């Protein structure tokens with residue numbers, strides 16, 4: 252009731268708290284009242300019984316510290332990425348199976364705790380968290396089990412045509428094409444294989460690739476390739492060692508060492 256009173260909108264006599272510590276309780280969901288404390292900068296709900304994070308968490312625009320460790324959370328809503336000030340995000344000791352790529356939009360993030368979850372890979376976008384100094388991953392299957400995923404649906408005729416248009420720079424006037432086709436062509440993604448130079452649309456190969464950080468740690472990141480032939484030696488033993496060293500150095504060059512000062516594996 253105190254909390255409810257404190258967050259009642261329009262009550263000028265009670266100032267909303269900037270920090271709430273509700274650790275070790277029995278909350279099975281984030282109380283909706285909390286999501287109305289607009290000035291909240293720090294929220295701790297560790298050691299409760301949460302199974303999910305409400306998408307409305309994005310209403311807490313001032314949040315800098317969010318502690319949700321030790322719950323039963325299985326998924327992270329992409330709305331969590333809409334917290335512009337979030338610096339510390341603790342999600343350890345849950346049951347999280349994947350990280351949404353949108354999380355890379357948390358440009359203020361300094362520390363991300365993900366240890367003791369069920370993660371098998373990280374999205375490649377995690378490399379965009381340029382201010383991240385601390386990332387903990389120990390106790391996830393990704394550390395102890397190599398996961399390989401090479402599912403591939405053959406490209407459609409539209410995709411094959413689109414790939415040809417893009418890779419051969421076939422000129423076209425957008426006014427001559429249906430809007431849907433112009434939009435489709437604008438969605439081409441570049442194949443990350445430096446030797447390929449190709450593009451893909453909907454049909455791609457998902458691949459887990461271990462990338463070196465600081466020459467010390469190896470993070471399993473999700474890659475999307477345009478075809479199975481573009482997979483690297485980490486998932487295909489048939490390619491030469493020269494392509495392996497090339498793709499490795501490319502990855503290391505794209506990841507400045509200072510971005511990951513501390514990765515707690517093992």
Ligand SMILES: [Zn+2]
Pocket residue numbers: 442443444447448449450476477478481
């Ligand atoms: Zn390719």
